[in-house]
Amino acid sequence: MKLKWGVIGCGGIAYRRTIPGMVLDNQSELVAVMDTNLALAEQVQKEFHVPHVFDSEDALLALDEIDAVYIATPVFCHKEQVMKAAAAKKHILLEKPMGLTVAESEEIAAFCKAQGVKLGVGLMMRFGTLHEKARTLVAGGELGEIVSMRAQFTCWYPEMPGVWRQNKTQAGGGALMDMGIHCIDLLRYISGMEVTDVAALMGNQIFKYEVEDAASVVMRMENGALAYVDAAFNIPDDAATCKLEIYGTGGSVVLEGSLAQEDVGEGVLVRSDATKGYDAQQHRTKTNREVLQAATKNLYTAEIAAFAQAVLTDTPVPVTAEDAIRAQRIVESAYRAAETRQTVALA
Numbered sequence: 001m002k003l004k005w006g007v008i009g010c011g012g013i014a015y016r017r018t019i020p021g022m023v024l025d026n027q028s029e030l031v032a033v034m035d036t037n038l039a040l041a042e043q044v045q046k047e048f049h050v051p052h053v054f055d056s057e058d059a060l061l062a063l064d065e066i067d068a069v070y071i072a073t074p075v076f077c078h079k080e081q082v083m084k085a086a087a088a089k090k091h092i093l094l095e096k097p098m099g100l101t102v103a104e105s106e107e108i109a110a111f112c113k114a115q116g117v118k119l120g121v122g123l124m125m126r127f128g129t130l131h132e133k134a135r136t137l138v139a140g141g142e143l144g145e146i147v148s149m150r151a152q153f154t155c156w157y158p159e160m161p162g163v164w165r166q167n168k169t170q171a172g173g174g175a176l177m178d179m180g181i182h183c184i185d186l187l188r189y190i191s192g193m194e195v196t197d198v199a200a201l202m203g204n205q206i207f208k209y210e211v212e213d214a215a216s217v218v219m220r221m222e223n224g225a226l227a228y229v230d231a232a233f234n235i236p237d238d239a240a241t242c243k244l245e246i247y248g249t250g251g252s253v254v255l256e257g258s259l260a261q262e263d264v265g266e267g268v269l270v271r272s273d274a275t276k277g278y279d280a281q282q283h284r285t286k287t288n289r290e291v292l293q294a295a296t297k298n299l300y301t302a303e304i305a306a307f308a309q310a311v312l313t314d315t316p317v318p319v320t321a322e323d324a325i326r327a328q329r330i331v332e333s334a335y336r337a338a339e340t341r342q343t344v345a346l347a
Contacts, residue, residue, distance in 0.1 A: 003308040006066040008057045008081055009073035014093065017261055018070060018122075021300025023048055027308040034060040035150060057081050061088040068093065068311055070304075072122075073145040075172055077102055078113070082108050086115040091311050093304070094179055095122040098321065100172040102329050109321035120307045120317035121324035123185045127302035129295040130258040130267050134246055137191045137253060137269065144250025144274050146191055149227040151183035151244045153259040159207050166209035174211025176202060178332055180231030182259060184219075187229070188317035193221040194326070195336045199343045200334035206234040217334045236239040249274040255292070262297050267292035270271040 005022060007014050009035040022028050032052035035041040045053040055059045060068070062085055064301060068091035071081055078099055085092050094111060098121060112119040112229075137143055147160035157165070164170040165178055184341040187193065202215035217229040246252060251271040258265030271288040306318040331342040 001312060002027055002029040003311055004029050004031045004065050004067045004068045005051075006030075006034065006060045006063065006236070007044075008034050008060060008069055008071045008085070009077070010035045011037060011040050012072060014070065014072040015040075015044055018304070019044065019048055019301045021298045021302075022070070022304045024298060024301045025305045025308060028304055031065055032060050032063055042313055046205060053208075057084055059181050061085055063091060066090055068118075068307070069096060070122075074170055076164070076170045079104055082112050082119075085113040086112045086117050089115065089117060091118040092306075093120045093122060093144060093307050096185075096324055097124055097328050097331070098175055098324050099328075100169075102325060102332050105321070105325050105328055108270060109325065112321070113198060117324055118307075118317050119321045120302065120310070121319050122319060123182065123319045123324060123327070124299045125182050125259060126189055126273075126319060127297075127299050128258055128265075129262050129297065129304070130255045130265055130292055131186055131244070133267070133292055134244070134253045134255065135192075138190055138246065138248075139192060142250060142271065143246060143248030143252065145217055146221070146223065146225045146248045148194070148225060148247040149221075149245065150229075151187055151227075151259065152230040153179040153183050154230070154232040154235040154240045154243055156180065156236045157207070157213070158210055163324065165209060166207075168210040171211060173331065173335065174202075174209075174215070175213055175231040175233045176200075176215035176217065176229075176334060177211070178231075179233075180217065180229050180334075181228040181327050181331055183231065183244075184330050185215075185323065187219070187227050187261070188326065189323075190244075190246060191221060191225075192226075193223060193225070195219045195330050195346055196222055197343050197345050198333040198337050200338040202334075202338045215338070217330075217337075219330065250294060251288075253292070258294065261299065263294045263297045265294050266330060308327060 038055040197220040255267040
């Protein structure tokens with residue numbers, strides 16, 4: 001049995017990544033694509049041999065054979081399209097962020113629950129080999145008590161006319177909302193801890209669009225550890241490292257290049273002895289060192305397969321609306337912290 005998919009908004013990330021990943025999943029079948037740019041939708045239809053093509057979500061959702069939809073439209077379109085899909089009893093995989101605000105995202109989640117359809121969110125970096133390995137190490141206590149974490153995700157995103165991600169009313173925010181939300185989600189996911197307090201600075205240094213081109217966030221985790229998130233639209237891709245670092249009393253994991261749209265990067269695990277006394281010389285020999293490698297799987301195939309399995313077996317989706325809303329609430333708190341120049345406590 002296969003899950004039959006429709007895609008609403010088949011340009012952008014759907015065309016570049018998710019649809020190519022979807023057609024590789026043996027539990028999934030792509031039966032319809034839709035985009036307001038019909039010529040683009042027809043190009044996708046031809047390239048991936050899709051039976052049906054539309055330029056409206058209403059027409060796509062009218063197809064009885066569709067079990068689930070993947071929605072990859074601009075954020076300001078999400079609420080209306082999700083509610084139409086849920087009313088049509090289609091299960092939904094929605095790109096992040098879910099909505100323009102936490103309140104909107106909560107409304108989306110509540111409506112899907114009321115309609116009895118599954119709602120998953122496209123935080124696909126959770127499926128990265130190195131991120132899964134880091135989560136396993138932390139959960140197994142191999143790093144001791146976590147004391148510090150950091151994640152950085154950046155790209156080069158110059159000013160372009162008509163680009164929705166550079167428009168606050170259409171995107172809800174800039175580098176933090178679009179890229180930093182992945183970092184926040186990963187630090188929560190890998191550590192298994194919630195955030196209690198947030199402080200932040202952000203603004204525009206290089207580009208002058210409406211949303212921030214850079215943001216730095218400091219989060220206090222529930223065990224007292226500090227976690228740092230850097231998100232930027234103003235770092236050239238060739239210059240970026242996109243690191244994720246976890247430090248504990250028993251060792252560390254440092255990943256470089258793992259925050260990406262591919263399962264790439266490399267990492268180093270260092271185990272240390274927390275029982276040792278103070279070393280005035282501060283020797284950092286790192287003798288107990290292990291190199292970690294990505295497996296180069298397709299993150300989007302993994303994401304689609306996991307969601308399809310949840311629908312076909314009627315089990316919980318792998319990345320829930322609650323997960324995405326928690327991350328978005330931290331983003332909103334960071335915006336408020338930056339605006340007021342005060343630390344914001346999360347309820």
